Amino acid sequence: MTAAPASAPPPVGVRRLLPATQAQRILTVATFANSFGGGMFTTASVLYFTRVVGLPAGRVAMGLFGGAMAGLIAGVLVGRLADQWGPKRVHICVMLGGGVAISCFTLIGSFWSFFAVSLVAGAVIPADEASKAPLIRGVAEGNPTLFIGYLRSVTNLALAFGSVAAGFAIQIDSRPAYLALVVCRALAYVGCGLILLRLRLPETAPDPAEEAEEKDRGWAALRDRTYLSATLVNAVLSLNYAASGFLLPLWIVGHTSAPRWMVSAVLVLNMAFVVLLQVPVSRGVHDARTAGRRMAWAGAAFAAGLMLMAFAAGTSPWTASALLLTGMGVFAFGELWYAAASYEYCFGLAPARLQGQYAGVFGLGSGAVEAVAPAVMSLLPLGMGLPGWLALSAVLLFAGLGSGPLVTWAGGRR
Structure with missing residues (x-):
């Protein structure tokens, strides 16, 4: 009985466009999904807050500024948690939390509810970046700068596609269309987290002396x-x-x-x-x-x-x-x-x-x-x-x- 033939590898041109390892490909797909949602939301969010929710532009800027300030603290704290509890676990929690936070924008009806949700949602992006950094380093095989350059190209491509998708909602210019963008952004966060469940980080043998020294460093x-x-x-x-x-x-x-x-x-x-x-x-x-x-x-x-x-x-x-x-x-x-x-x-x-x-x-x-x-x-x-x-x-x-x-x-x- 003859063995089944091995599946043919992707064409050379396709292989050059894909990351080298499965872990890198999974992280790339998750990044694309998250960035696509980000492109949709960023393009149309201000219009949603002003035209649908009815907030003045100055109030919207105030809420976004509050979220940015919350993000300064969240990025540092979540980054440390990723080192202590494991970057995959923490990053998936951040993605799922981001989905919940963004979905709450569909429920806002006043400035203070918008401000409260903005504080949480604004903390997600810095937390995302800080918890994702150890993941990138873990799968980059010694060259994180080159791999993250690849991720940046993928991110910009996804943002462009997301912006085009948002353009249709902006053209329709109705409450259901804008709400659909908010929901899609939340689903992109959740989808990113679910994709990362398949990620397997390379295992490294822990060094007890190094771990003890790092705990003392604070x-x-x-x-x-x-x-x-x-x-x-x-x-x-x-x-x-x-x-x-x-x-x-x-x-x-x-x-x-x-x-x-x-x-x-x-x-x-x-x-x-x-x-x-x-x-x-x-x-x-x-x-x-x-x-x-x-x-x-x-x-x-x-x-x-x-x-x-x-x-x-x-x-x-x-x-x-x-x-x-x-x-x-x-x-x-x-x-x-x-x-x-x-x-x-x-x-x-x-x-x-x-x-x-x-x-x-x-x-x-x-x-x-x-x-x-x-x-x-x-x-x-x-x-x-x-x-x-x-x-x-x-x-x-x-x-x-x-x-x-x-x-x-x-x-x-x-």
């Missing part, structure tokens, strides 16, 4: 000068996300003669760069020295890209469009270099068995900047014009150039 990440310096630099450079997501749409519509559809064009261009190039760009980053160099490149690219987009004001529609697209192309390379360096700092400078705690502290800096970034953008570029653009560009440029020397200096003093 909040080691808060005393690690090298890591804190990298966290500080990363936080300052994380202003780039608000520049592309908050500043640029307002600048294009209110201060340039470019057509309104250019807002979508530059954001799609940015997303295409991330999807296609994040993995190749991440390959050359393997230690703190190369990460510092990429941070310097990122700072220079951010400054150059921002200035090109700033000069779009006061020009013809064609010139403004050309400057905006060119500026975003330069800016997107900065985002790619920044992301690769940021991942290396987050993972490469952290002890493996304390990755959750360290990732929580790392996210603390960027989360604080994210909360104040809209005010910074409103005060500098939107409020001051060209001098504000120069100031923002200078901050990003010098933060990037100073990244490597600062981390090296802090490491020498540790």
Whole structure:
């Protein structure tokens, strides 16, 4: 009796698009599901809160700010829990909790109910990132920077699909359509958690002496000068996300003669760069020295890209469009270099068995900047014009150039 033939492996082209191991593929599918739901909700959530619930935009901003502040605490605490109780268990609990929290948005009818739910829902994203970091490190086979670059490409692709799906609900513009998006977002969280039940992390033999030493360290990440310096630099450079997501749409519509559809064009261009190039760009980053160099490149690219987009004001529609697209192309390379360096700092400078705690502290800096970034953008570029653009560009440029020397200096003093 002959043995059944083995199943044929996927074509070479398909294998190149998939992660190497089953654990990586499971985490990738879970990430795609979660990000798809995030793309739907992020695109339409403000419209739901204002048009369906009936909240003023200022009240919505207040609730989201409260959630961001709650997230600063949640990320650090949940990251430490992931180290102590196991990242898979904690991350699945965060995903299921996120599904419950988001679904409560369907029940709100006043500002205070919205604010209460926002405090819980706002804590989910930092908790998600902090508890997911040890999972990434566990399945990345020694190269988390490259694998998370792959995950970032997948995330942006899923966000794009989610945004397109949300566009149909926005076009319908009815209460049932918006409620359906909220429910789908909750289901995406739950689906992500259920997919992760199949995840099997590689087993490593525990070292009793190492475990005892780590218990004595307590909040080691808060005393690690090298890591804190990298966290500080990363936080300052994380202003780039608000520049592309908050500043640029307002600048294009209110201060340039470019057509309104250019807002979508530059954001799609940015997303295409991330999807296609994040993995190749991440390959050359393997230690703190190369990460510092990429941070310097990122700072220079951010400054150059921002200035090109700033000069779009006061020009013809064609010139403004050309400057905006060119500026975003330069800016997107900065985002790619920044992301690769940021991942290396987050993972490469952290002890493996304390990755959750360290990732929580790392996210603390960027989360604080994210909360104040809209005010910074409103005060500098939107409020001051060209001098504000120069100031923002200078901050990003010098933060990037100073990244490597600062981390090296802090490491020498540790």
